[in-house]
Amino acid sequence: MAEAHPVGFQWVMEAKRRGAKVFHVDPRFTRTSALADSYLPIRAGTDIALLGGVVRYILDNELDFREYVVAYTNAATIVTEEYADTEDMHGLFSGFNDDNATYDQASWRYEGHSQNQTTRDSETQRETAAGLENESHGAPVGGETQRDETLQHPRCVYQILKRHFARYTPEMVERVCGIPQEKFFELARAWTENSGRDRTGMLVYSVGWTQHSVGVQYIRTGAIIQLLLGNMGRPGGGVMALRGHASIQGSTDIPTLFNLLPGYLPMPHHAEHPTLDKWVDSIAHPGQKGFWGNARTYGVNLLKAYWGDAATADNDYCYGYMPRMTGDHGTYQQVLDMIDGKIKGYFLLGQNPAVGSAHGRAQRLGMANLDWLVVRDLFMIESATFWQNAPEIETGEIAPERCRTEVFFLPAASHVEKEGTFTQTQRLLQWREKAVEPPGDARSELWFFYHLGRVIRERLATSTKPRDRALLDLAWDYPTHGPNVEPSAEAVLREINGYDVATGRPLASFTEMKDDGSTVGGCWIYTGVYADGVNQAARRKPGSEQSLVAPEWGWAWPANRRILYNRASADPDGNPWSERKRYVWWDADKSEWTGYDVPDFEKTKPPSYRPEHGASGVAGIAGDDPFILQGDGKGWLYAPTGVLDGPMPTHYEPVESPVRNPLYRQQANPTRKVYTHPINTLNPSPPEPYSQVFPYVFTVSRLTEHHTAGGMSRTVSPLAELQPEMFVEVSPELAAERGLTHLGWAHLVTARAAVEARVLVTDRLTPLRVDGRVIHQVWLPYHFGFEGLVTGDSANDLFGISLDPNVLIQESKVGTCDIRSGRRPRGAELLALVVDYRRRSGDLNPHYPPQVTTDSADSGPDQEV
């Protein structure tokens, strides 16, 4: 956090000054470790084992915040008899389908539910990254459940959880993660001792956590701990994601993602959502409790925002105009399709996949096989000059005179040359004022897409083709201003917020939205950002003049709430759990919820409210159910549906690992997304032979001094000089083992690529003892590329493509490699070196480790089963 989010870290230091204890878990000792009270080195890719150990520690010692757990989580809920755990199945859950490597989630359901309410099979969910839809609401599940509040029922979630994590002992944590038991106990003790009625503990992760084949389950494990300890929805608690790009939260809220529409509405699927009704029902799940009951309203408002007057009840609000998904259309699928010549044109908007995405060589070869490419950026980035300067020029794989891609480089406006909102990591929208006009031809994306749309619509004006109706009917009449004819960002924000069609009055809250076409709203979760016709995101009342919550600085979705699910900061009766941790509570005199923040609950619904039998939607949420976007109003320790790789997190080894999974026969995530394509070969991992060809673990992350793929830092002199070269950090022991010298050169080799770097021999990297073996890890920054003031090989070139099944994010924080002294070979010899490694590691054909390894009985504890 100190490394990648230094200014955010001031609050950690503030907490530390007041006595908080800070633990830092990281494969390498970073600037955060230096300031932490305790540092735990960990083998990359084993976080679930560590956190699972903490879960077991809590349950075994009954250290959970029992009152909170019983009332607010699904600990008491009973699961069907059909459910079978990883304990009984060598690391698989019940319902695994060998044919397509997915789970049928039916056996995971709650007792008494005839079936899970999802209408979608797991494979479609995986292909369409359906997990992302759950960012603003839980997966669909029926609200009425059977519960045993004594938590004694053998099939209640509490007992299932206890059994599932039984083997995550401190000894096992040590064996898997390489973390000594005493350090594990120190962490577990501090975490539990600092949680409960009077205290809260916070879990902070950086989004490298998501870049694992089990990334979603990493975060699930953290959430389980925080729920067990009563740290959710309370001040000083929570699971805090530190996102690495200014508006990456905004980019999922108002997504430019293939599978989502604004407000986490799913992009229609050709088979599942043929009609508007099917589409909204699949979101709302009639009969389900919670705020998603109003999905039709949100959907209709979006369609009205898109197609304006053309969208009417008679034509299903132009739902038919929507394109339909048929499967995975994600960025990695696209790149492989580019290599195969299936894609004509590609827009890159402030993004540099030649450096920033996994398997850089595949990215560059894909771009070299397009008809045209549009790059919009501040600087000449690697993704614009691949045809000229890519490493593949040297190897002969790309030659300018044979590369047909037509490249348009359009200069972009910087953040001070345009106005608009970012949504930051804490869901906070902040408006930026424009300081100056952009230089020369530089323009905002707003300008580019507004005018591109204008030109295209002009071209099609006389078209009679049905396919062009969607463009011609599009509501595309934004006011413009200034010498560059810049569209008004405020007008767009107003449309995002939504307004009453008849009066034009901006909506104050999504509860004002109607499903009859009388209101318009581009992103329902953002409704309120333009309440009263005021740009609430532009509010800048100084922090010193308001409370700690600072509600009048910017605007947070939903409804300007700063802590989600903050009803949980009060006990079931609505009283604060303790004076120290008072935040939102029930004011019996006024009969309303009140507190320092906007209550994340219906304002006047008393704690004693109980829904009538069969109540659905918001009315189905009881007065003591804080998790109002979950189908059952509870925090989920166990996910009866919606998480494709299991109802509970399970430690699987990374797809590329030098170690046999010590916990189960199942080696890696069985449901991970695999791309079989000639370019995407993977290193062998146990139980396969030849994994020792790539004996070392490598991980990549950021340096304080650089930003992501370097396009905004390697081009900036005062930053470039602070970290001027690509380097690799190795422990003294590994340096001795491989003959590496400090500041000398080394190159790392995987089945995809070899990259070179200067060596930093440092005590901050340490060998770990894992399952009786010494495992060496090396670390690289992923900021470097071949353009800019400072250049170097790209670490992301080393990775293959394996994705998390829930959200289709790649595993690019851990892999295996070899490391050798000296510079890498050049030209054809470079390719020969990689081929040589592939030959040594089995055969030359593209290689994919088996999805299921449960019949390979060489794993330790699992043999008892």
Place this chain on the structure above:
Amino acid sequence: MPHTNALYGPLDPAPDAGYENPPPRMGFFTDTSVCIGCKACEVACKEWNGVPESGLDLLGMSYDNTGALTANSWRHVAFVEQPRSAGWATPAFAGDPDGPAISPVTAAAGARTSTDTGTDPGLPTGSPAAAARMSGGPEFLGMPGAQPPGRGSGAEGRTDFRWLMMSDVCKHCTHAACLDVCPTGSLFRTEFGTVVVQEDICNGCGYCISACPYGVIDQRKDDGRAWKCTLCYDRLGAGMTPACAQACPTESIQYGELDELRERAAARVAKLHERGMPEARLYGHDPNDGVGGDGAFFLLLDEPEVYGLPPDPIVTTRDLPAMWKRAGLAAMTMAAATAVAFLGRRQ
């Protein structure tokens, strides 16, 4: 008349420099115990003061690629990787496996950090002994401070590991040798008690550079003039905080009235001692020290020389009266000798 402590001892420098009713003396307190080594100070300083690039060399000194305070780096964050306990923390690498010791080849290469670039940080080429120490091998004498990172020998040495970071800056001494030796009056004392180079005056004589006991002020090669931290004199005049202190995310760099900062620092040290960090100590805070106390002082977690600071600097001008006396004596001797020589026999 000049103050009796004009050259040495406690002194309020602004009135001594001719300011009547000056504002309180302003300064920096840099608390290294909360420094996260982010280098925001280095960048913020460069942005505000238009300081040019200082080179694109990988120095291999942990994460320090700046190397030292120079004419083109007015803040410098030092990084020290140390196999030593930070006091309150659990050993970072306890229980990790041991391995073979680092090879002599690594050790030797580890010492090779950069080529000589004049006054820029670099190998002490002028001093073979120092160069020999840094180049490792049989001459290596085992001086801890000269160790390149990673020289430690495995887990045992690393069990108690800490990573020190410290943002260094001009000390704005009470008795500033650079200022006193400046022959043009380019270096002057501001009403805030700080020491500033006036770029419209400096003619690049270089005297200040040899005079500074901290090795701070430096000549910019292509420009010829001497440059260093101004404590953002222009911002101070506007009632603003210096750029580095304003940027510092963790309040490691604190700006304020020196008297108040000294009190704050004393309290902080006491607190750290209480928390089991006896190694915390102040540096440059004492008006009775060799430079009359620094306007920019530090809380350190190890001896000053570990961070590249002189352990007990004394302003050279303390001895100036004695020097003039010796020079006078020598001059008289010279004159007398000449007289005697000419008054002697003709042949």
Place this chain on the structure above:
Amino acid sequence: MTRGGEQLTVPPADFASYYGRPVLKPPVWKYDIAGYLFTGGLAAGSALIGAGAQLTGRPGLRTVGRWTALGGVAASTYLLVHDLGRPARFHHMLRVAKVTSPMSVGTWILAAFGPLAGVAAVAELAPLLPQHGVLGLARRIAPPVGNVAGLAAAASAPALATYTGVLLADTAVPSWHDAYPSLPFVFAGSALAAASGVGLIAAPAAETAPLRRLALAAAAIEFGGGHQLERQGLTSEPYRHGRSGRLVKAGRVLLAVGTATALLSRRSRVLAAISGAALVASSVATRFGVFEAGRVSARDPKYTVVPQRGRLDEKRSATQL
């Protein structure tokens, strides 16, 4: 460890530093300044000799002294200006007059000495002027003016020769600062030696007797006043070892040889010239040696850290007792 009966008290070099990097910035002065130390000294010594010759009626020696003084000061001025980072701003030196700055003091000394030496030297050209007219008037006025100027220059000459000792000593450079008691004497002696040397080479043999005595005096001042240079603990190491040490040693040897030869050279022009050359060379070597020693000491953190650490530890143990 002893060498030549001398106890070398080098403390164990066990000290901490930041990656072995220097604490101090080495002086940025180029060899211009080492050269100036020589030319300035030469000018000062020569002005004294010129005045002595003037007062004792040695016109040949007077002329040599005055011209050498002018040549020396002209070269000095050039070297000083050339060494500046911003030579065009040389005149900024005259903005202030600071007793705390040896360079400021030196500037004002030079500002006084230079014109006086110039006038004195130019006055030597009087015989070349025509007898009559305005220039004739100048021809008659020049000698007395030159005499006054010569004496005035000589009056400021000792300051010019010795302030440079303070110039180097008033720095943080360990080997320079710690040598502050010796440097003015070394430089005073060296100045006289150089000036005597030039006189021995250039002046009529009949007038050089005082120079032999002066050479002896120079040696006495440099050896006597400056003998501590190599004996003041760790920071005198660069005066004994390495290139700087060799230069200093060469200066000493040349001074001894030059002086001895001068004393023996009464009748021999050749010997006088050899002794003169040795004396000049001695001065050059000494100046460059001292200059270099300072640079070496600033570049090695040892010379900064070890003495300070020792001082601090002493202080600490004193307060603990």
Place this chain on the structure above:
Amino acid sequence: MGVRSWFEGWPVYRQLTGTDPLGRGAAAKSDGSRALTARTDTADSMARSVCPYCAVGCGQRVFVKDGQVSQIEGDPDSPISRGRLCPKGSASKSLVTSPLRQTTVRYRRPYGTEWEDLDLDTALNMIADRVLAARDETWEDVDAEGRPLNRTLGISSLGGATLDNEENYLIKKLFTAMGALQIENQARI
């Protein structure tokens, strides 16, 4: 300037007659120092902005002089950052004023070996042509079972996560209307 005022401005004179005989401060102060002001004070305008790097959302104040950004620094009013910035945020002025920034359209024709210049308007029209052509060429009306698809898989997009919400909104809106489905973002990565 008269001789008298010149003389009185001579620091040596000030040393001899003023309160600063040693020439350390008041007497040595130069005209430049006396005229010094903070450029934030003399800026024409100040925009309140947000750091473009990570997602913490630190407040920035952007000072403008003569149409140029003259300084970017932390906004002390921000309850998030309290005026502080990390090295990247602190380098924002260098980012936006970098001499390496491209400010004109560049074009590389198929099989070309060099960049060429192109007018912005021409580029926009050329891109519109290519988008429409690719869309027509790869248009899919219905799937094998006759269910609507309404899409093109011939066009891809990958956006960075420094785009504004308003920009993302228009991008998604236009591409969706166009039937372009393969719209992705750093948020996937």
